Amino acid sequence: MDSEKWAEKVRQDFPALKKKRGGKPPIYFDNACTTLVPQTVIDAINDYYTGFPGCAGARSRHWFSQEVNDRIEGNEEKGIKGSRRIIKEFINAASEKEIIFTQNTSHAINIVALGYKFKPGDVVLLSDKEHNSNLLPWLRLQKKGVIKVDHVNTNEDGSFNLDALRQKLANNNVALVSMAYTTNLTGYTIPAEEIIKLAHAHGAKVLLDAAQTMSHRQIDVQKLDVDFLAFSIHKMCGPRGVGVLYGKRAYLGRAAHEEDETADVIEPAVLGGGTVGDTTYNSYSLLEPPERFEVGIQDYPGQIAAGAAVEYLQNIGIDKISGQMNRLNDFLTKELLKRYGDTGWFRILGPKDAGQRGGILTFEVKRPNAVGIAEELSDKNNVMIRDGVFCVHSYLNYICGEGWLRPKIPTEHKMIYRASLYFYSTIEECKVFLDTLDTIFKERSYI
């Protein structure tokens, strides 16, 4: 089956793609923000609320509770794998106890930031294009005097600068390297394996923000030897509000009561119901991971649907997904460069080679009144892309200069837009996007 026919077939799984507005279908190119949800995932959520809307964990032992537990923790007798094991196998973690459900990637990173036992003088090393999710948790600690934050600058061609990393690791007391595996700004994926080897050689641990990676890249955490991995299920055709923190068992705790005993074990940032083995009026003991990190009533339908989402992606095939994204991005990149060039008012951010940008194509428009193009694309032909600063204020303020968002004269206006594709995107959709963009540029006298 050719790629377009294949895409048409998988699109049938997504109810949102069957909607129409003004007689036209949606063209959803905002997948780096959040992905669409297939019917199987929606069904998993519905099943919970309509069939067994109870608590899970050790709280209750009744019928509904068992049904929920089965779908999250698995039940071999019933042949149910359970979401935690599905995710464990998906990233090849050593144990299900290494899979902590969180609200999202930001939450997962904050668990590490707030629980890591830093020593005076410790440095946390970031890339220069971190999403605020992987910047603010560290800046807060720096502000409190707990750590120092440093970053590695990107090469001019948008690639990762391994030499700069070597220098930073050699000359600083780096305790943790925390970086976006794939940047949400340009779609570039860093050479994680080499970075982890270098960091470990210098005694630093590594946290990867894989929010933009998991959707299209097979990750084997044991092969990578990464210490912590954070990601969001909603960027993988899953429910909103569910994320995952993977951590090596040695850093999450191997037994109950261990959190205060080992310098390497991170402390749970939030404590309460569901995290404790026992309490007295004066003391408490914690459960093993992952429970000690999953405080309070959880998003059970979301966690169940997370397993359904991962299974859905596995059935589609990660290679097939990345192949489709690369094919479409290559087409879009070549067409845009052919039409508008890449040296003047129109510029693609990141590596020129679409193969290095996954499904992300971010472009700058430096023309009068450059804002509002995303709205016009949506109004004219239901083409949905993103505009703004993509939560990467720090990098954009650095390269564009402070105040770039408030230019004094219209001729100094510039705006950044991001189209992000997924496996259900099609060439036909890309053509509508290109033609609509062309119309808008012509109306605005940009071309």
Next chain:
Amino acid sequence: MDELVVKYYRRLCREGFEHNGEIKSPDIFLDTVGEKIRICSHVSHAYLHIYIRISEGKIEDIKYLCTCDPTANVVVEILCSILKGKTIIEAEALTENDFTNALGSTDDEFLKKVRGIIELLHRGLDRYKAGIR
């Protein structure tokens, strides 16, 4: 975008944005963000600042700074061209018709922004009359 808005906007691009600029210590300062009147765009950093100098009851000068879409830019340019030299009473009497007459269009998107800018202007004039800077 409406054809007549496009035509007007192209002229601005060609001949320059006549009223773009800032007035130091204006008698009336209007800010779409502070007033929560959405004229520019849904982008979070989009904004429109209008500066008005009043002398002897007349609008002596009016300028603006903005990060906004072309339609909003056309609306504010028309506002400036209409208001300059008008009395405060005449400015208060400004209606949608003045804009549609200036552009020759009754485009929905254009008129939505016109209504927003008239509301913004009235708030500024009311504050000025009440002696609030």
